[in-house]
Amino acid sequence: MIRRTISRPVRAAAALGVVALVAAGCTSNTPEAADTTSSDSQRAGSSNDDPGDKVTIGFSGPAADHGWLGAINSAAQAEAKKFSDVEFKAAEGTNDASQQIAQVETFINDKVDAIVLLPTDGAALTEVATKAMNAGIIVVNVDREFSTPFAARTTILGDNYGMGVSAGTYACKLVKDKNLTNPVIAEIAGIDALPLTQDRSKGFADALKGCNQTVDNRVAAEFTVESGEKVASNLLQAAPKIDIIWNHDDDQGVGVMAAFDNAKRNEFAFIGGAGSANAMRWIKEGKMEATVLYPPTQAADGVRLARLLAQDKSMSDLVQVAVPRRIVLDAPVVTKDNVEEYLPLGFES
Structure with a gap:
C-alpha cells in the first residue's frame, strides 16, 4: 500500500498510491468526473508538484490514541509542508463526533478550499460533510466512509x-x-x-x-x-x-x-x-x-488530492485524467525480501 515521496524505493510504492488507486474508481456519472476536455489533456502533461494557486486545506481526524492514527495525522501534516502553495489548518484530533462536526463547521465558516476528513464516525459526519460540499468546499473522505457519496468529492480507503x-x-x-x-x-x-x-x-x-x-x-x-x-x-x-x-x-x-x-x-x-x-x-x-x-498515508494522499482538486488540476498518469471519485489502496505483504522498501512507512506503536 503506499505511497509517499520519501526515498526512491518508496517513491515506487507511492506511485501505486496514485496510479493503482485508479482501478477502484476512475469512472463516474457526474459531469465533473466525466469531463475530459482538451484543457484537461494539456494539464495532464504538466508537473502537478509545481506551485500553483494558493489553497487552504482543513484537516480533521480522530485522536492519536493508536500508533496508526498518530501516523495518519503526522503524515498529513508532513505532506502539506511539502507544498508552498498549501495553507494547512489542522484541527485537534478527537474521538467525539460532536466536536468533529464543530470543527468542520469552523472550516466551512472560514471558507477553506478543501477539507480532508477522517471521521470518528462516517454516518455521524455525513450531514456536515454534505453541507461543506453544498457550500462549494471540496471534501476528501478518508478511511471511514460517509453514508452518501454526495458528502465527498473523493473517498480514499484502505482495503x-x-x-x-x-x-x-x-x-x-x-x-x-x-x-x-x-x-x-x-x-x-x-x-x-x-x-x-x-x-x-x-x-x-x-x-x-x-x-x-x-x-x-x-x-x-x-x-x-x-x-x-x-x-x-x-x-x-x-x-x-x-x-x-x-x-x-x-x-x-x-x-x-x-x-x-x-x-x-x-x-x-x-x-x-x-x-x-x-x-x-x-x-x-x-x-x-x-x-x-494498511496504509497510514491515507490522509497524506487526501492532502495531495485535495490540493489537485482545489487547483483544478488532473492526474497526469491516467488516461482518464480526472481525479477518481473512489480510491482503494493496495494491501501488500511485507517480508524480509522487501522490508527495506517499506520500512520508511512503518509507524511507531
Whole structure:
C-alpha cells in the first residue's frame, strides 16, 4: 500500500498510491468526473508538484490514541509542508463526533478550499460533510466512509477485505513452501463488532479456501497492547500446536509478541497487519514472518488530492485524467525480501 515521496524505493510504492488507486474508481456519472476536455489533456502533461494557486486545506481526524492514527495525522501534516502553495489548518484530533462536526463547521465558516476528513464516525459526519460540499468546499473522505457519496468529492480507503486476502494468500504460500500437512492456522482479530474486523476476517477465510484450509483457532482483541497480550496468552494455552498465526493489528501485536515470549512459543509463522515499525524490525530480525500493510498515508494522499482538486488540476498518469471519485489502496505483504522498501512507512506503536 503506499505511497509517499520519501526515498526512491518508496517513491515506487507511492506511485501505486496514485496510479493503482485508479482501478477502484476512475469512472463516474457526474459531469465533473466525466469531463475530459482538451484543457484537461494539456494539464495532464504538466508537473502537478509545481506551485500553483494558493489553497487552504482543513484537516480533521480522530485522536492519536493508536500508533496508526498518530501516523495518519503526522503524515498529513508532513505532506502539506511539502507544498508552498498549501495553507494547512489542522484541527485537534478527537474521538467525539460532536466536536468533529464543530470543527468542520469552523472550516466551512472560514471558507477553506478543501477539507480532508477522517471521521470518528462516517454516518455521524455525513450531514456536515454534505453541507461543506453544498457550500462549494471540496471534501476528501478518508478511511471511514460517509453514508452518501454526495458528502465527498473523493473517498480514499484502505482495503480491509484485501488485507485478509493478502494474509490468507500468504498463509497458503507458507503451507505449500513448508509442505505443511494438516496445518493449524490461528487468527487474532481486532474488535469483532467493527465492520473492518469482519471484512479482514472474511478476506482471510476466503483466501484460505484457495488452499483448502480454514481457521482452526480464533480470538478477538481490542487493538490495544494489553488486549493483544491477554487474548494471545489464552490462544496459546488453548492450542498446544500452531503452524501459522495472523494478527490483524501491529499495535496490539506488541502485546501479542509479549505473550509469545512469555510462553516461549515460536514454532509458528507469525503474520501481522497494518505495517508498524516494530513489525518491520521483527521481520528483519527473523522474529516475524510478514505483515500486511494498511496504509497510514491515507490522509497524506487526501492532502495531495485535495490540493489537485482545489487547483483544478488532473492526474497526469491516467488516461482518464480526472481525479477518481473512489480510491482503494493496495494491501501488500511485507517480508524480509522487501522490508527495506517499506520500512520508511512503518509507524511507531
